[in-house]
Amino acid sequence: MDELSDIGEFGLIDLIKQDTINDHSSVIVGIGDDAAVVLPAPRQLQLLTADMLVETIHFDLTTTTPWQLGYKAIAVNLSDIAAMGGAPRHAVVSVALPPSIPVEFVVNLYKGMKEICREFGVNIVGGDTVASPQGLVINVTVTGEVEPAKLVRRSGAKPGDLVAVTGKLGSSAAGLALLQAGQWEDEDFAWPLVTAHLTPRPQVRTGQLLAALGATSMDDISDGLASEAHEIAKASQVGIKLFAGQIPLAPELAAAAARFNKRATDYALFGGEDFQLVFTMEPGKYETLLALHPDLPVTRVGEVVAAGEGVTLVDAAGCVQELKPRGFNHFRQEG
Amino acid sequence: MDELSDIGEFGLIDLIKQDTINDHSSVIVGIGDDAAVVLPAPRQLQLLTADMLVETIHFDLTTTTPWQLGYKAIAVNLSDIAAMGGAPRHAVVSVALPPSIPVEFVVNLYKGMKEICREFGVNIVGGDTVASPQGLVINVTVTGEVEPAKLVRRSGAKPGDLVAVTGKLGSSAAGLALLQAGQWEDEDFAWPLVTAHLTPRPQVRTGQLLAALGATSMDDISDGLASEAHEIAKASQVGIKLFAGQIPLAPELAAAAARFNKRATDYALFGGEDFQLVFTMEPGKYETLLALHPDLPVTRVGEVVAAGEGVTLVDAAGCVQELKPRGFNHFRQEG
Numbered sequence A, B: 001m002d003e004l005s006d007i008g009e010f011g012l013i014d015l016i017k018q019d020t021i022n023d024h025s026s027v028i029v030g031i032g033d034d035a036a037v038v039l040p041a042p043r044q045l046q047l048l049t050a051d052m053l054v055e056t057i058h059f060d061l062t063t064t065t066p067w068q069l070g071y072k073a074i075a076v077n078l079s080d081i082a083a084m085g086g087a088p089r090h091a092v093v094s095v096a097l098p099p100s101i102p103v104e105f106v107v108n109l110y111k112g113m114k115e116i117c118r119e120f121g122v123n124i125v126g127g128d129t130v131a132s133p134q135g136l137v138i139n140v141t142v143t144g145e146v147e148p149a150k151l152v153r154r155s156g157a158k159p160g161d162l163v164a165v166t167g168k169l170g171s172s173a174a175g176l177a178l179l180q181a182g183q184w185e186d187e188d189f190a191w192p193l194v195t196a197h198l199t200p201r202p203q204v205r206t207g208q209l210l211a212a213l214g215a216t217s218m219d220d221i222s223d224g225l226a227s228e229a230h231e232i233a234k235a236s237q238v239g240i241k242l243f244a245g246q247i248p249l250a251p252e253l254a255a256a257a258a259r260f261n262k263r264a265t266d267y268a269l270f271g272g273e274d275f276q277l278v279f280t281m282e283p284g285k286y287e288t289l290l291a292l293h294p295d296l297p298v299t300r301v302g303e304v305v306a307a308g309e310g311v312t313l314v315d316a317a318g319c320v321q322e323l324k325p326r327g328f329n330h331f332r333q334e335g
Helices: A004-016 A066-082 A103-120 A171-181 A190-198 A204-212 A225-236 A253-259 A264-270 A283-292 B004-016 B066-082 B103-120 B171-181 B190-198 B204-212 B225-236 B253-259 B264-270 B283-292
Strands: A027-029 A036-038 A045-054 A087-097 A123-131 A137-146 A162-166 A217-220 A239-243 A277-281 A298-305 A311-314 A320-322 B027-029 B036-038 B045-054 B087-097 B123-131 B137-146 B162-166 B217-220 B239-243 B277-281 B298-305 B311-314 B320-322
Touching: A004 A103, A004 A123, A027 A123, A036 A087, A036 A123, A045 A066, A045 B087, A045 B137, A066 A087, A066 A103, A066 A137, A066 A204, A066 A217, A087 A103, A087 A204, A087 B045, A087 B137, A103 A123, A137 B045, A137 B087, A137 B137, A162 A283, A171 A190, A171 A253, A171 A264, A190 A253, A204 A217, A204 A277, A217 A225, A225 A239, A225 A264, A225 A277, A225 A298, A225 A311, A253 A264, A277 A283, A283 A298, B004 B103, B004 B123, B027 B123, B036 B087, B036 B123, B045 B066, B066 B087, B066 B103, B066 B137, B066 B204, B066 B217, B087 B103, B087 B204, B103 B123, B162 B283, B171 B190, B171 B253, B171 B264, B190 B253, B204 B217, B204 B277, B217 B225, B225 B239, B225 B264, B225 B277, B225 B298, B225 B311, B253 B264, B277 B283, B283 B298
Parallel strands: A045 B123, A087 A123, A123 B045, A239 A311, B087 B123, B239 B311
Antiparallel strands: A027 A036, A036 B045, A045 A137, A045 B036, A087 A137, A162 A277, A162 A298, A217 A277, A239 A298, A311 A320, B027 B036, B045 B137, B087 B137, B162 B277, B162 B298, B217 B277, B239 B298, B311 B320
């Protein structure tokens, strides 16, 4: 099997640059010159986001295939674009690769990237391929576009708005726990959770719809619902009250939580990488949203309150407790 | 001294985001939301480029300060924008940091980035800060803008054009050799070479000027003049003839070459990271360029010929020999 050191950097770039352009109308120069050249759409704001994934910190090559890893490396960035109400346009991909890595691994890594880019009409227009002394590092930067009137930030939540989320929460964190514990393949409940962790689906179209229908603030759920609620509360200078019993959970989550002797809602609140959206909206507009899109997978989970009330969780018994923003924080050990 | 693990990811981001915006008119949301939001200039093409720097592959922390490293991480990207004739606008910076790294190191790394961004009016609008199990990794993505009529690619060189370069070549590679050999600090000749290696100056304004005055192709010299000549020859489907005696060398290069018993021109031809520009232009336009800008540091080094002639070097004795594109190639061992 060929290793990277057999084909060299330029051979690798030739392999990578096939099938990278999905929207030819906006790309003038793709991979292969000093910089990519693209045509911005008129009268749109531009969005820019980046995520770096580091081997052993963000992924473990014993539990992900290269295809899945490539897919996820793009997905996490599209999720950030979705959280602003935008449409993703172009990706710039840098990879640091150990020279002993099989060429087939790199080809499959890019196949995963190209698959999700094709689904969402995103072009891979450039990047960098470098050697790594050990360990794989992937950085993806994605640009997006949004009409000025549809931009949604974290800072627009108002007391009286409701808080809602897309999809089911906690699946990814439970999937990660299963992957780390091993011996999950024979359990039917495990597959949807592991899939949610390895190949999350960014909520791009839902994000654009929520932006168009009046979301006042929005965030993607990358560090757990509790952490994102704090982000919105801080940026909007409001309080947020969440109802534990209303948080939507995948039916399989209970079995996983039981296996690890944890509460299912804790995976939703303090787990990470669901890449669903949390948003705030006036209740009347939310009714309109549901009337227009009865099948949209959104769930009301709380309400925006005055800043002085802080961020709280109401449990099944009606008890209100402060909700700490425990989530994933690089560099700091959990206390 | 504080380590990153003392202040955490969010404390770090608070430190980083100061003084990152130099052109407030084009930034709507900088660091701190899911994605940055910027305002593209109307009727401009957008440029996108990325470079990843990996510890022990691209830099050695025993021979660079964090400030210099930050400066260079941005500089290499501005050089790519310069090579297209563009103006750099926004930077997105991802760093993978060992948790034991001192906070002061990271602050100085960003100070170097902020200094060069300030010089060139570039905004740092976002990025990612993650942990690294070992070794520092920096990825910078830079956007730029260029008028459609002023875009210069590698592919426009025509037989009859001349080939010219900016600045002096070979200094960076000689500086690297001095840094690796050590004991260079007492040699006056060493300082300009080491400086050229550690804090290269991207030729942004010169690139824009050359684009406006009719450069037919352009490339930044990141892998040595020989390699870049091959890039232009391949993209433009032409041959290139370079004259060894015309290649501009820093006066200090001879002393360094003598120390290592090498030919000075080899540093220029096969060394890397000069981040000067090589361009092609009709001779008449070049005369106009020199008449309008007599102090512009450009030097004619060759001519564009028919593709069949290949890429050649004419030595002092007038002998023509094939010029191999030896330069830095990740993954492949030099033969």
